[in-house]
Amino acid sequence: MSLSGADVRKLALLARLELSDAEVAVLGPQLARILDFVEQLSELDTEEVEPMTTALDVVNRWAPDKLHRSLTVDEALAAAPRRDESCFLVPPVLGPAH
Amino acid sequence: MSRLDTEHQVETIIGLEVHVQLRTQTKLFCRCSTEFGAPPNTQTCPVCLGLPGALPVINEHAIELAIRTGLALNCEIPPLTKWDRKQYFYPDLPKGYQISQFDLPICADGFLEITDPADDTHTRRIPLVRAHLEEDAGKSMHDEAAGISDTRIDLNRCGTPLLEIVTQPAMRSAAEARAFLSELKLLLTHLGVSDCEMQEGSLRVDANVNLHIEADGKEIATPIVEIKNMNSFRAVERAIEYEVRRQYIDWEDTGETIEDRAKQTRGWDDAAEATFAQREKEESADYRYFPDPDLLPVRLPRERIEAAQATLGELPAATRQRLQSQYDIKAYDADVIVNQGPAMIAYFETTAETAGDGRRASAWMQQDVMRSLKESDWEIGTFPIPAIDLGRLLRKVDAGELDNARARDVFQYMLENDTDAEGAIEALGIVAVDAGEIEALCRELLEANPKVVEQVRGGKEQAIGALIGQAKKKNPNANPQQVKETCLRMIREG
Amino acid sequence: MSIPLDSATELLRLQAAGELSAVQITQAALDRIAATEPQISAFTHRADEAAIAAAEKIDRDRSAGLPLGPLAGIPVAVKDVLCTRDMPTTCSSKMLAGYHSPYDATVVARLRQAGAVLVGKTNMDEFAMGASTETSAMGVTGNPWDPSRTPGGSSGGAAAVVAAGNCPLSLGSDTGGSIRQPAAFCSLTGMKPTYGRVSRYGLVAFASSLDQVGPMAWTVEDAALLLQVISGFDPADSTSLDESVPNFASDVAATDVRGLRIGVLRDSLDQEGLEPEVRRAVLEAIDVYRSAGAEIVDVSLPHSHYWVPTYYVIAPCEASSNLSRYDGAHYGYRAAISDAEAAERGPLLATYCKSRDEGFGAEVKRRIMLGTYALSTGYYDAYYLKALKVRRLIRGDFDAAFAQADVLLGPVTPSAAFRLGEKTDDPLQMYLCDLFTVGANLAGIPAVSLPAGFTAEGLPLGVQLQAPPLQEARLIRAGAAFQKLTTHHAQRPTL
Structure with missing residues (x-):
């Protein structure tokens, strides 16, 4: 299979990765090669097979509705790249040009 | 369609997606408080902040509330339900995905009966597609006026349990949509599963609207519009009414049909009384749902569902029927009482039983009690006259000891003074004349x-x-x- | 006296006998780290002061006669994928450089509770994605047996610090072989427990349905000691098993393998790409067991050919989702954007894309792209769903094999440690390093890598034992027996 530069860019946007032209040029063929490799799974007939999402044979793991201690504001915001006294600060969706 | 003066037959098609916050003490996947109104970012932990390494654990009470709601909405509760990740990037969603339910929701296929707003002697059955659990996002606050360029993020709400209830596109007028919402709110508050306060965001509505127009012998569907940002039932009604007019005019102008245009999102501007197009995302959404490997499926045995069913008690629709037959009151009157909620129903029933006359009790409820509540902005739970005292007063009227006018004097006195009927009668110098x-x-x-x-x-x-x-x-x-x-x-x- | 930093069991004995203090041991470990780091660069963070303080407390508690944990005074290093509240947690990524977790991973909390002295965090492939520790943004780690070679990965640092004699125990994580392969490359015992046996709370997720924390040590006996401490139910991890944990010490002692049915994976020995020396090590191990009275049976895992492709769908899918949280909004790396970039895509989108592009390395981006692709509309069924179905077939193979054999014996890696830089240009070549190890992760079963000899060049070789779910005890029993009959695990590099 092959992935065009546009395919790779579209995927990169979905994954929120800003790839350079050089990265796109390298990644396209690499991804295509890996996808070709995993393509061999299609050889197997799995029509009747239940998908296996976990190795566990357990259900219903839950907890009672009892309050635990929350972090303080400062603990919550400690690793924030930008913050004010009580909130995370992130760049706005719309920029000056909009 | 009366509001559109057209030569064409036009049918409005409305489907609703209602998010209700479940009334748990803690969040869906962590044990932080869900209380509304706390200072920003004081109700978070590694789990709801989406910190590296943190893992979700289901709140069992949320499951219970969802089951109760589903049963009350006549849904099927499948024996197995699971969790999926819905993936998109937004700063109020710190994990980059929302834990939701994709193909195996906790509630499937239900319905809610509403009184037909066009004819209150009829009911309409609004079918439901599903109801599923998911976690709420946090809050983004952007204040351009204050000259702050960054968006502020408060993650207190992030992780609060939501039940998303999705109807079939089965409503045919804005009034019907509003009636559905009122009935839903009544049911959910009756069950105690949600506060359903639109102002606080514990009930949120998105409406999908389009028109089916008979033209040149064929039926044409207009493009579907999802309306967002409505903050009251009244707003929902008005937004749909506006959208119906707008879509008709738009169709007349452009001839665009559902085939020409993908679903678009429009916001409701309450002040402008108009919907407006929201910015289209630059990519079509691809949420890449897949089963959340951090959570195990939930298996709900029949016994558990039956036990939940047994705790539901009488639901509003049944109460309406019962009040009518048990107390011999009119459908409209039963509706008014039931729509005020469980406390009003209990008040009415005690009054009626004590008075020994349901119709008289109902008449007094509709007029005197509800008027007093409205005038003084009281809740029935804190109404100064206990139901049993009102019942005793009405019994005297029934026995001919008091006429209605004197009884009203007594009622007024009881309202203003902390006394029962006997005390009021005595204080007013009302003595039986032989x-x-x-x-x-x-x-x-x-x-x-x-x-x-x-x-x-x-x-x-x-x-x-x-x-x-x-x-x-x-x-x-x-x-x-x-x-x-x-x-x-x-x-x-x- | 010389301090045996290669044996937790011995260090515990010497402390109990009053011949060594925790501070002496810890100081020796720190000195050794200082001496070997220039050659192997295995740590992303060294916690000298905190380690000494922890050791002092152990010594005080001991002299006060207070009860001590099972790892009291033992220096332990922790892979930098586990959250620690007093050390940075970086996953060897620029994305998390300098990030401090406000909480301890459950396994870390258990280590502290057990009296372990945490000496630092170890280098790894970025977000545990790799097989050589070369995708780390924190530098390249050398193999103590030959610093020009990789210690393996992704738990390369955790393997190197034990092999370098820095400390007797370390914690790694294993998603597709990331404990077992470095153990084989460094002549250590490394175990991936049953999925759910050890809490994942605080283990930074790579592929949630495959990740598991496990011990690395020279010997099975030491590994069992650490496994005992970290195993057991954790209500904070919904995928943690609520099963009792046996006392592994009795399995270390019971080394009689007579009657034990050892299933040999013949197919794997004929696998293309398997180096003859590795094959020879496996055959020798079979002989060791046979001569000790074990029953050798041939078993096959018919879908083993599909392990790697299945793994390289499921793991990237889960990873693409797990790594969505690193977007520069709430923690971690945030790139500065220019006005032009802000104007072009809007400040938020520009910040997301640039932060993730600059914060992640090439391998991480490759896997995010792969997973994003395989989960996207139109491809989900062909890739992700298909892989989940094959995963069940793979698990079925193991169930059938364990009907015939108590444990399975085979290679860990196709080759001994390769040279640094040898495979970095070809991702697929690197993925094939996981050829023999990903099966256990897909099936959720426990597996252990045991030292099994050396190449002619003196590079370590390993063999792998795999057991049915929750049968870690069986691996310990068989592994301890092997180490009683061999001396591979007693060899030390000259660093």
Whole structure:
């Protein structure tokens, strides 16, 4: 299979990765090669097979509705790249040009 | 369609997606508080902040509330439900995905019956596609006016349990959509599963609207629009009404149909009373749902569902029916009482039982009680007159000890003073007047008013009314009905 | 006296006998780290002061007669994928450089509770994606047996610090072989427990349905000691198993393998790409067991050919989702954007894309792209769903094999440690390093890598034992027996 530069860019946007032209040029063929490799799974007939999402044979793991201690504001915001006294600060969706 | 004066037959198609916050103490996947209104970012932990390494654990009570809601909405509760990740990037969603339910929701296939707003003697059954659990996002606050360029993020709400209830596109008017929402809110508050406060965001509505237009012998569907940002039931109604007009005009102008345009999102501007197009995302959403490997499926055995069913008790629709037959009251009156919620129902029932007369109790509820509540902005739970006291008062009316007018005086006195009916009657100096006293009073009046007697004898029975006013003056406790009857009897008997 | 930093069991004995203090041991470990780091660069963070303080407390508690945990005074290093509240947690990524977790991973909390002295965090492939520790943004780690070679990965640092004699125990994580392969490359015992046996709370997720924390040590006995401490139910991890944990010490002692049915994976020995020396090590191990009275049976896992392709769908899918949280909004790396970039895509989108582009390395981006692709509309069924179905077939193979054998024996890696830089240009070549190890992760079963000899060049070789779910005890029993009959695990590099 092959992935065009546009395919790779579209995927990169979905994954929120800003790839350079050089990265796109390298990644396209690499991804295509890996996808070709995993393509061999299609050889197997799995029509009747239940998908296996976990190795566990357990259900219903839950907890009672009892309050635990929350972090303080400062603990919550400690690793924030930008913050004010009580909130995370992130760049706005719309920029000056909009 | 009455509002559109067109030569075409137009049908409005409305489907609703309603998010209700479940009334748990803690979040869906961590044990932080869900309380509304706390200072920003004081109700978070590694799990709801989406910190590296943190893992979700289901809140069992949220499961229970979802089951109860599903059962009350006549849904099927499948034996197995699971969790999926819905992936998109937004700063109020710190994990980069929302834990939701994709193909195996906790509630499937239900319905809710509403009173047809066009004919209150009919009900309409609104079918539901599903109801699924998911975690809420946090809050983004952007204040351009304050000159702050960054968006502020508060993650207190992030992780609060939501039940998303999705209807079929089965509603045919804005009024019907509103009736659905009112009935849903009534049911959910009755069950205690949600506060359903649109202002606080514990109930949120998105409406999918389009039109089916008969034109040139074919039916044409207009492009579907999802309306967002409506903050009251009234707003939902108005937004849909606006959108119906807009879509019709748009169709007349452009001829665009559902085939020409993908679903678009429009926001409701309450002040402008209009919907407006929201910015289209630059990529089509691809949420890449897949089963959340951090959570195990939930298996709900039949016994558990049955146990939940048993705790539901009587639901509003059944209560309406019962009040009508048990107390012999009209559908409309039963509706009014039930729509006020469980406390009002209990108040009515106690009053009616004590009074021994459901219709009288209902009449007093509709007029005197509800008017007082409205005037003083009271809740029925804190209404100053206990139901049993009102019932006793009405029993006296029923027994002829008081007329309605005197009873209203007593009611007013009871409202203003902390006393029961007996106390009020005594305080107002209302004493029962015995038959001998009434006879003496009437004899005196008849003797003093020969003209009236003549008129009555001449067939003008209503002339007696003049005497009743005089009787009241002489003895305020005299029952006018009794005075009237006694006078007429004495005249007949000569 | 010389301090045996290669044996937790011995260090515990010497402390109990009053011959060594925790501070002496810790100081020796720190000195050794300082001496070997220039050659192997295995740590992303060294916690000298905190380690000494922890050791002092152990010594005080001991002299006060207070009860001590099972790892009291033992220096332990922790892979930098586990959250620690007093050390940075970086996953060897620029994305998390300098990030401090406000909480300890459950396994870390258990280590502290057990009296372990945490000496630092170890280097790894970025977000545990790799097989050589070369995708780390924190530098390249050398193999103590030959610093020009890789210690393996992704738990390369955790393997190197034990092999370098820095400390007797370390914690790694294993998603597709990331404990077992470095153990084989460094002549250590490394175990991936049953999925759910050890809490993942605080283990920074790579592929949630495959990740598991496990011990690395020279010997099975030491590994069992650490496994005992970290195993057991954790209500904070919904995928943690609520099963009792046996006392592994009795399995270390019971080394009789007579009657034990050892299933040999013949197919794997004929696998293309398997180096003859590795094959020879496996055959020798079979002989060791046979001569000790074990029953050798041939078993096959018919879908083993599909392990790697299945793994390289499921793991990237889960990873693409797990790594979505690193977007520069709430923690971690945030790139500065220019006005032009802000104007072009809007400040938020520009910040997301640039932060993730600059914060992640090439391998991480490759896997995010792969997973994003395989989960996207139109491809989900063909890739992700298909892989989940094959995963069940793979698990079925193991169930059938364990009907015939108590444990399975085979290679860990196709080759001994390769040279640094040798495979970095070809991702697929690197993925094939996981050829023999990903099966256990897909099936959720426990597996252990045991030292099994050396190449002619003196590079370590390993063999792998795999057991049915929750049968770690069986691996310990068989592994301890092997180490009683061999001396591979007693060899030390000259660093």
